[in-house]
Amino acid sequence: MDIVEFSPEPEQYAWTFGGVAPIRRVKPGTMLRLWTEDAFCGRLRSTADLASASLTMPFVNPQTGPFYVEGAEPGDTLVLHFVDLTPARSWGASATIPFFGGLTSTDRTATLQEPLPERTWIYEVDSAKQTVGFRAQGSDLEVALPIEPMLGTVGLAPAAGEVRSSLVPDTFGGNMDTPEMKAGATCYLRVNVEGALFSVGDGHYRQGEGESCGTAVEGAMNVVLVVDLLKTPGPAWPRIENDDYLAVVGSSRPLEDAWRAGQVDMVGWLGDLYGLDKLDAYQLLSQISEVPLANVVDANYSVVTKVPKRLLPTAEVYSGIHAHLRSSTT
Known part of the structure; x- marks a missing residue:
């Protein structure tokens, strides 16, 4: 290699x-x-x-x-x-930035509120413990986070x-x-x-x-x-595979359209993998999907639609390239 x-x-x-x-x-x-x-x-x-x-x-x-x-x-x-x-x-480092974030006025979600106060947090890395340290600035609370x-x-x-x-x-x-x-x-x-x-x-x-x-x-x-x-047709939206899940990331505004984008692409992916028609794939997805939010702050919001492999029959996803790359690099 x-x-x-x-x-x-x-x-x-x-x-x-x-x-x-x-x-x-x-x-x-x-x-x-x-x-x-x-x-x-x-x-x-x-x-x-x-x-x-x-x-x-x-x-x-x-x-x-x-x-x-x-x-x-x-x-x-x-x-x-x-x-x-x-x-x-x-x-x-992390920070609050004027007119940016999920719980403040922004240029797109405009209100008469003033921007939230600016603040910067520095997280020290503990390589031995594999943690980063949160330190509150308004109190004495400290938390070690993985x-x-x-x-x-x-x-x-x-x-x-x-x-x-x-x-x-x-x-x-x-x-x-x-x-x-x-x-x-x-x-x-x-x-x-x-x-x-x-x-x-x-x-x-x-x-x-x-x-x-x-x-x-x-x-x-x-x-x-x-x-x-x-040399196969690429997906409409970014797809992610790991050892446990298949996932699609949809991005749009409003938030429900980001969710819809990922859901529609996952319906198509399940149909391709298992020979399901659209309604059967839609029904299966309705019972097994997990939907973590990725971001609700950027120019487009991003929502992940993911399905656990443990609930599905074994399938060869993209010719098994994830498993091949995983095994060849570990």
Whole structure:
């Protein structure tokens, strides 16, 4: 297996999906060892660092990439298997940001309320215990929380020459902010342009479902992944497979349309895997689906529809590539 190592310099960050020249060319079957900067560009380092004074819009949520995958053509299925995600710093940061978050006025949910007060939290990483430390600022409460690394942003160039901010999730992936995007997971994306042009970033040391205040425990990440390619029709929405679940991430506004997008794609996936007609797949999904929220704060909301493999007959998903990549990298 070929191995490519890449750590971008700040001038090499990608801020969009689409509209960026590839930083490297890779072959299917290549393992990539990457470094990604956090969503704050490493600028929130203490509780005194506030987002409004430290960040420069729109230069937030930097991505590592894009990578040109040789042989990838529009309509193909890009396969990204995440082997390992490891915090690359001894601390992570979270913050409340004016007019951003799930429980505040925003530019899209406009009210006469003033913005919530700004505050920054620094989470110290305990590598030995594999925890990050929450410290309340209005009291003496401290809580050690398990590290559960994930990537908030995984995506590729959109179709039709579109250029989309790295803050946006959609059919091309992007800023989905789902904790399902973790080590051991395989993500399937539909290729829209020659070479696919995929990027990853927005490492989270942990995040609650929904990402309520708009920021997770944001941190730089060491990422090990394997990229592969299938010459089969790519999915309408990003799909994720791990050892226990099949999942689809739908992104839209309002929230119910994000839910519908994932549900419809899962109906089709179950139909393809088990030879079910639409109504039978719809009925089965109605009895077995789990629906965690990914984010309710971004330009589009993201909702995961997932089904447990233990409730279904064994099926060969995408020619068994998840199991193959899992076994070949552990």
